[in-house]
Amino acid sequence: MNGESLAEINPLIQQLGLFQENSRLLKQALAHRSYTHEAGGDSNERLEFLGDSVLSLVISEYLFMHYPQKPEGDLSKWRAYLVSTESLARLARKLGLGRYLLLGVGEDKSGGRERRSILADAMEALIAAIYLEYGWERVKTFILEQWEPLLALMEKYPLPIDPKTHLQELLQAKGSVPRYKLVRAEGPDHNRLYTIAVYNGNSFLGQGVGRSKKEAEQEAAEEALKDLE
Structure with missing residues (x-):
């Protein structure tokens, strides 16, 4: 999607049920720094910073409220797993986020759309964009819907395990x-x-x-x- 029009993210907009075609926040959430170095504009790095905190708070609140029997140490391990680059990238792939990323030419050619760190950063940036556009309750709903498969693992395993x-x-x-x-x-x-x-x-x-x-x-x-x- 390097250099292509924002209208081509319509399938993502429909899938999310959020944003408009001309959403500045959504475009920024999808813009990797390699793209903005070539095309100008703001990358998703500041949104990623905010999204990281929003995600951590939503997950922390969920764990605290739903698992009163678990000690702090176990909750910390689960939170670390649920907000990890691995988990973020996994859920970004499930959304098909890679195909909508705005990447620089070199990053695109070197497989950036499948790179775990880039996908994870874009997922955090998307969370921030939803928070800024729609507020706390909507972003909380989005996160818990997307993270449901990973949260379900807590019913099967006392502590998180790697894939x-x-x-x-x-x-x-x-x-x-x-x-x-x-x-x-x-x-x-x-x-x-x-x-x-x-x-x-x-x-x-x-x-x-x-x-x-x-x-x-x-x-x-x-x-x-x-x-x-």
């Missing part, structure tokens, strides 16, 4: 184990991008991209969990 461990446990319960396979490695040594697929036997479950094999495996596991959970 690879979660996938391992799900498949082991069915008498199997996940198998990870390197699909490709691209770019110079100092800026390598790995693509890894995960299988259950010969059945493809998901694929992930990351700056390390570990990160790509975690993302592949996240993708697999979308269909298995």
Whole structure:
């Protein structure tokens, strides 16, 4: 979507049920600094700063109110998991946020639409934009709706687990184990991008991209969990 008109985010607007075509806040939420360096305007970094705090407060309040029996230490671990880059990126992918990002040419060509940190930052910026445009109650509703699959994990696990461990446990319960396979490695040594697929036997479950094999495996596991959970 680099350089393209804002009208092309209409599917996202319809999906969210929020914003207008000419929303300045929405455009800013989707604008990575690589884009604004080339095209001018404001990037999503300030919105990301605000969105981080809004998200943390909504999640903290939810945990405090819904789990009075959990000690502070457990609540802190769950909050850290729920507001992590990993969780934010996972939910941004579920929204399909990557396709709507405004990226610089180089960032776009290097796989920025799938980069975990960029997706997570855009999700935080989107939260801030909703808060500024619609207020506390609407952004709270949005967050709790989007985070529902992750919050549901609290009913199954006493403490949060990473996607690879979660996938391992799900498949082991069915008498199997996940198998990870390197699909490709691209770019110079100092800026390598790995693509890894995960299988259950010969059945493809998901694929992930990351700056390390570990990160790509975690993302592949996240993708697999979308269909298995």
